[in-house]
Amino acid sequence: MAWDPVGKVAVITGASSGIGEATALRLARLGMTVVAAARRQDRLEALAARQPGIIAHVTDVTSTADVDALAARVRDEFGACHALLNNAGLGGGSFDGRDDLDDALHTLDVNLQGTIRCMAAFADLLEMSAPSRVINVASVAGKLGIGPAGYAASKFGTVGFTEATSLSWADRGITVCQLNPGFIETEGFPQTQVKRTPAGRVVGRPDDVARAIHRSLLDGATERTVPAWYRAFVVLRHVAAPLYRFGAARIDRASGSRD
Numbered sequence: 001m002a003w004d005p006v007g008k009v010a011v012i013t014g015a016s017s018g019i020g021e022a023t024a025l026r027l028a029r030l031g032m033t034v035v036a037a038a039r040r041q042d043r044l045e046a047l048a049a050r051q052p053g054i055i056a057h058v059t060d061v062t063s064t065a066d067v068d069a070l071a072a073r074v075r076d077e078f079g080a081c082h083a084l085l086n087n088a089g090l091g092g093g094s095f096d097g098r099d100d101l102d103d104a105l106h107t108l109d110v111n112l113q114g115t116i117r118c119m120a121a122f123a124d125l126l127e128m129s130a131p132s133r134v135i136n137v138a139s140v141a142g143k144l145g146i147g148p149a150g151y152a153a154s155k156f157g158t159v160g161f162t163e164a165t166s167l168s169w170a171d172r173g174i175t176v177c178q179l180n181p182g183f184i185e186t187e188g189f190p191q192t193q194v195k196r197t198p199a200g201r202v203v204g205r206p207d208d209v210a211r212a213i214h215r216s217l218l219d220g221a222t223e224r225t226v227p228a229w230y231r232a233f234v235v236l237r238h239v240a241a242p243l244y245r246f247g248a249a250r251i252d253r254a255s256g257s258r259d
C-alpha cells in the first residue's frame with residue numbers, strides 16, 4: 001500500500017538551513033507535521049513562521065539529553081513519529097595531524113554519532129508508528145573516500161550503520177534509507193572550490209535533495225543517490241580501483257582540498 005504523507009509526523013535534524021530547511025518546507029506543504037530541529041533557535045522560528053505545520057525545537061545532536069528530550073516531546077505532543085530524517089551535519093576540515101584531531105572527532109560526533117543517538121531515541125516510537133521511515137542523509141563521500149578524511153569517515157560510518165539497520169529494523173516495519181547527495185550548494189558546503197572546476201557545472205540545490213527525500217518517503221527506497229549518475233563512480237571504485245584512484249587524485253587536487 002502507498003505511503004501517504006498527509007497527516008503524518010516527521011522529525012528533521014539540521015532543519016535550520018540547506019537541505020533540512022528545504023525538506024521541512026516541502027514536507028509541511030504536503031500536509032505533514034514537521035518537527036524542525038537544530039541549534040539555531042532564531043532560524044528555526046523564522047522557518048516555522050514561514051510555513052504552517054512546522055514546529056521549531058532546539059537540539060544539539062551531540063547531546064544525548066537533547067536528543068532524548070526531542071523524542072520525548074514528539075511522543076508526548078504527537079504520539080507518533082512516522083519519519084525521522086537524520087540530516088544534521090558539517091564538513092570539517094582536512095586531516096593532516098595532531099592539530100586536526102578535535103575537528104575530526106567533532107565531525108564524527110555530529111554526523112555519525114548524532115544519527116545513532118537519534119535512531120536510538122526514536123526507535124520505539126518509529127516501531128509504534130509503523131510503517132515508518134528513517135532517512136539518513138549520508139553522502140557520496142560515504143561511498144568514495146574523497147574530501148576531508150574525518151567527513152568521509154563519518155559518512156562511511158553512516159552508510160554502514162544505515163545498511164545494517166535497514167536489514168535488522170525491516171521486521172519492525174521501519175524502512176531505513178541512505179540518501180547520498182553529491183555536491184549541493186549550502187551554507188555549510190558552499191562548494192566554492194568545486195565551482196571553480198569543470199565539476200562546478202554539476203553542483204545542485206537543496207531542493208534537489210528535498211525532492212529525493214520526498215520520493216524515498218513515498219517508495220520506501222533503502223538507497224538513493226542525488227543525482228543518480230554519481231553511482232557510476234561508486235561502481236568504478238569497486239570494479240576498476242586503480243583507474244578510479246587516478247581520477248580521484250586529480251579531482252582532489254583540482255578541488256583544492258590540499259591548499
Ligand SMILES: NC(=O)c1ccc[n+]([C@@H]2O[C@H](COP(=O)([O-])OP(=O)(O)OC[C@H]3O[C@@H](n4cnc5c(N)ncnc54)[C@H](OP(=O)(O)O)[C@@H]3O)[C@@H](O)[C@H]2O)c1
Binds near residue numbers: 089
Ligand atoms: N551540501 C552538500 O554538498 C552535501 C553533500 C552530501 C551530503 N550532505 C549532507 O547533508 C546534510 C545537510 O547539510 P547541508 O548541505 O544542508 O548544510 P547546512 O546548510 O550547513 O546544514 C547543516 C545543518 O546541520 C545543523 N547542525 C550542525 N551541527 C549540529 C548539531 N550539533 N546539532 C544539531 N544540528 C546541527 C545546522 O544547524 P545549526 O547550526 O542551527 O545547529 C544546519 O541546519 C549534512 O549531513 C551533510 O553532510 C551535504
